[in-house]
Amino acid sequence: MEYAGGRLVAAQEGHIGWITFNQPERLNAVRRDMWDDLPAAVASLLSNQQTRVIVVMGAGDKAFISGADIAEFDVQRHDATSNRPFTSAVTAATASLIEADVPVIAMIDGFCIGGGVVIASACDIRICSEGSRFGVPAGKLGLGYELDNLARLQSIVGRGVAMEMLATARHFTAQEAMAAGFVNRVVPSIALDQTIREMADQIASTAPLSFAAAKLASRAASNPELLHEAQRAIDTCFDSDDFKEGRAAFHMRRAPIFTGK
Numbered sequence: 562m563e564y565a566g567g568r569l570v571a572a573q574e575g576h577i578g579w580i581t582f583n584q585p586e587r588l589n590a591v592r593r594d595m596w597d598d599l600p601a602a603v604a605s606l607l608s609n610q611q612t613r614v615i616v617v618m619g620a621g622d623k624a625f626i627s628g629a630d631i632a633e634f635d636v637q638r639h640d641a642t643s644n645r646p647f648t649s650a651v652t653a654a655t656a657s658l659i660e661a662d663v664p665v666i667a668m669i670d671g672f673c674i675g676g677g678v679v680i681a682s683a684c685d686i687r688i689c690s691e692g693s694r695f696g697v698p699a700g701k702l703g704l705g706y707e708l709d710n711l712a713r714l715q716s717i718v719g720r721g722v723a724m725e726m727l728a729t730a731r732h733f734t735a736q737e738a739m740a741a742g743f744v745n746r747v748v749p750s751i752a753l754d755q756t757i758r759e760m761a762d763q764i765a766s767t768a769p770l771s772f773a774a775a776k777l778a779s780r781a782a783s784n785p786e787l788l789h790e791a792q793r794a795i796d797t798c799f800d801s802d803d804f805k806e807g808r809a810a811f812h813m814r815r816a817p818i819f820t821g822k
Contacts, residue, residue: 564598564599564601565595565597565598566594571602576611576764577613577761578606578612578615580603580616580617588621589619589624589626591628597653599657603615604657613663613761614664614761616665624670624671624673625667625670625681626674626676631702651707655682662773665685666686667689668688668754669687669689670689678697682713683713686760687745688756688757689746691750692735694735696726700727711727719741766816767819768817770822773794774794778794806818
């Protein structure tokens with residue numbers, strides 16, 4: 562399915578739901594309508610019971626996402642007042658990834674700058690190619706980096722690295738990003754697709770309720786309002802048919818067949 566005039570594409574392939582930022586001629590810079598439509602794209606994949614993992618990627622081989630589309634800023638984001646609805650759209654877009662109950666993987670090949678870091682940091686797992694570059698250029702534009710985006714980045718890489726990224730606006734290499742904990746793994750570009758698919762297959766063999774509970778518990782660690790919801794999700798695992806299946810498969814020394822129930 563196409564969103565934002567085809568600049569955002571959602572596609573289903575077996576247990577993988579793919580979301581592609583599809584503006585390669587602008588290095589997949591994110592226009593306002595792409596921020597607006599991302600929640601619908603995510604929801605369309607989650608509505609398919611086959612979906613066990615969502616992979617977010619950029620079209621082409623030069624960029625994951627090079628940032629927000631600055632060409633729109635004179636209209637969409639030219640002062641504090643106009644910035645507020647823009648920021649609300651970005652928050653809703655990232656929330657759709659953060660709140661998805663399946664693993665969300667950022668497949669990063671090339672530039673991951675500004676809005677790209679915002680999207681990638683909202684994913685659960687980040688895997689990149691060796692030539693990828695990461696940066697937050699807010700200081701080169703004079704804009705204020707939004708509170709929720711900074712808090713999320715800082716929770717991943719730590720305050721020191723986050724402050725360096727903001728203070729210098731320089732590009733970090735893939736190896737620097739991995740050392741900082743922003744990416745889980747760095748692989749050759751030619752191996753990126755295979756690595757993602759192998760991980761998706763591993764995810765598909767596990768119990769979906771277990772991950773959903775783990776993701777909620779992880780979010781509850783920094784948001785006490787989610788504690789009760791997280792505990793209910795954990796309790797659901799223990800009362801599920803999948804837990805019975807997991808125990809039976811262990812005793813019978815066979816691979817479990819999980820249904821998410």
